Amino acid sequence: MHQRRYHPATLQRRKGKYYVCVTKPKELQFGADRQARRSTGTSDKRQAEYMLHELTQDIYKEFDRLLERSDPVYERLRPVLEQEGINTREWYSGGKVSVRVTGGRTLAAKLGMGCQDIKVTEVWSAENHLELCTLVSQLGHPIPADIVHLLPEEEREQFLNLTKPSDIPSGELVDFVTGAHERGLADLAKTSLEKLQSLSRVQIAQDDVPEPSGTTLQSIIEAYIESRPERSRRQDRGQLAKWMQHPEMGKKPLGEVDIYDVYDFLNELGEDLSVSSLRVFRAAMSNVYNWCNKQRDLGIKYNPWRGIDMTGMGQDAVDRLPFTSEQLHHLFKLDMPDDCRKAFAILVTTGLRGGELVQLAKRQKVEVKDGIKFLDLREITTKNKGSKRLVPLHDLANELPKSFTQQKLRSLVRRVTNDPRVVVHSLRHTAKDLFRDAGISKEVSDFITGHAQGDVSGKYGVGPSLQVRYEAINRVAHPWLR
Known part of the structure; x- marks a missing residue:
């Protein structure tokens, strides 16, 4: 029996038949691929409901299997890779990721070897953690300092060496510089080598990367309300008071709230509120997180209220099951x-x-x-x-x-x-x-x-x-x- 908790399953009718659908854990979501589905093979809803539990368990077991091979280092860097438009699924399916780089972001441009009549396209790839960190850093993103604690012990020293200036350029860059020299660009090649020796391949983020946020809703409520349209401020404040007045959640830092906290809170609130009232509240909390995501100093990058399945919640919905x-x-x-x-x-x-x-x-x-x-x-x-x-x-x-x-x-x-x-x-x-x-x-x-x-x-x-x-x-x- 798995120890993790996943999203509840729903039945959806697709092309005349019912499918059991479950939203994937965040670690298994890639682009628009956010749901796992299993066909019941029937258009009879009652028969599909009979099969719901068994097929849901199959999906959960598959989640367990996939998460067991989940790479914590890769998952820590994955948001940056997705931001760059990289097909992040390739890390698990093909064992590597790659990206095409052009213009001023190429190493050639950084080393001063580009010129107007030469258009350079470079393909960067990574097949291990060290190459992955190098790739992310070369794309202009500092590596979170906590990455070092996620690396296997044998990789940590190698990683730290990457943060120091390069003594010897990599093989590909040697070939590039040598080629430039052979094309009569000797002075440019010499300057490029000097620049290369002063570059570190990986930049570790320090103070400029926010630590997990200790910000509570109470501490930012006034600034948030001020950002809202005047006509909605009173309603927003009333909705958010439900969270702030809760004896446990009201004191919890927003950055530490996870999807399970959200489900527990909505289940509790749903004892007294209708489905529609719950949806209004959920939207109000989601808007807070959307606002926080834009405030760099808060360091809140995740919105646990997005994509919540509210099936069965609310006073006028199906009740949660009691224990047998x-x-x-x-x-x-x-x-x-x-x-x-x-x-x-x-x-x-x-x-x-x-x-x-x-x-x-x-x-x-x-x-x-x-x-x-x-x-x-x-x-x-x-x-x-x-x-x-x-x-x-x-x-x-x-x-x-x-x-x-x-x-x-x-x-x-x-x-x-x-x-x-x-x-x-x-x-x-x-x-x-x-x-x-x-x-x-x-x-x-x-x-x-x-x-x-x-x-x-x-x-x-x-x-x-x-x-x-x-x-x-x-x-x-x-x-x-x-």
Whole structure:
């Protein structure tokens, strides 16, 4: 079972038949080739849906196989190569890349050997990491300093030697200079050799290449809003507030947000918002990243909101799947840190949101009243007023985790199932289902999970009492926790 998480699959009708389509991981996207497809061989949608899971797994296995041979050095330089119009697929299919260079970018021009009546075209190619770095540098792009840490140990010293002035020109350049000498251009050849000896073949980027950005949305919001048309500023600010007010994502640097954070956030937001509202929010966040991409000093080069598949998201769409009993047993049998186990236990017994638990774990404050342990969510940042509530803890899960990350929880869930509809947030849906199956009324369930008006008055007498909520939560047996 693979450890990576991929885009969810969709069914698309093409030429009269249904195909299972999955957006490729970024490392496997080349130009317009961004999707993997498998034909179901049928025009019957119901039959195609029956085949969806099996064909999706085949695609995921192919992604695994291709990513195992993915070259981290090449992937680090690939955006530059694509910018130059190079067919980057050739690196994996043919073992090399090449580019035709003309005019002032040729080595001949740089060495001062070009003249008006001679048009020079050079073909540069690379078949290994060192040649690749040389090629990129000769095209005028500095090599990121972190490349040295990605190179195999035996290549590092050779790479560092490339950053020093050349003592001896390469074979091709010797031939070029010799040819110039034979054509009666002796003085020009001599000058070119002197220039060549002072050139370094690879320029390493230092301060001019931004490090991973620590910029948060809060830190750039005013500058961004100022750049927007005046008629849309109020709406933009309202949409972006959803991100900034989130207890976990709101503090995360924009440069560290990945596509899995985006999916998790949209899944959580989709519990209360319609599909159309989610799309408006996604567009607002994508516009922020498009703006950031143009600000060189921010160093944010990737837009994780682009190309998001929102199938099944939103209050009026298909819900995410809850965990099955078998999946819960599997999950709690995994070898995992004790804090992760405590986090999963509280999520499945209370229906808390992941962001709520993160805040509560940092506070490490479990309240006690009349012998009942409970969490006071009126003291943390919640999605809305209805989420400010008192949540009793189950007798089998009454300790807060001290240190965990939602990313770690996501990776553990992927060890249980590859179904993209089953995520950490699915534990909230699982809790709701377990409450219903245990005969707990919707009113009590909604107060526990934060779907009611909440305990905003600050008094214990609002809604079902703490005792009623405690008894309701403990009515669910949770055999996977015993």
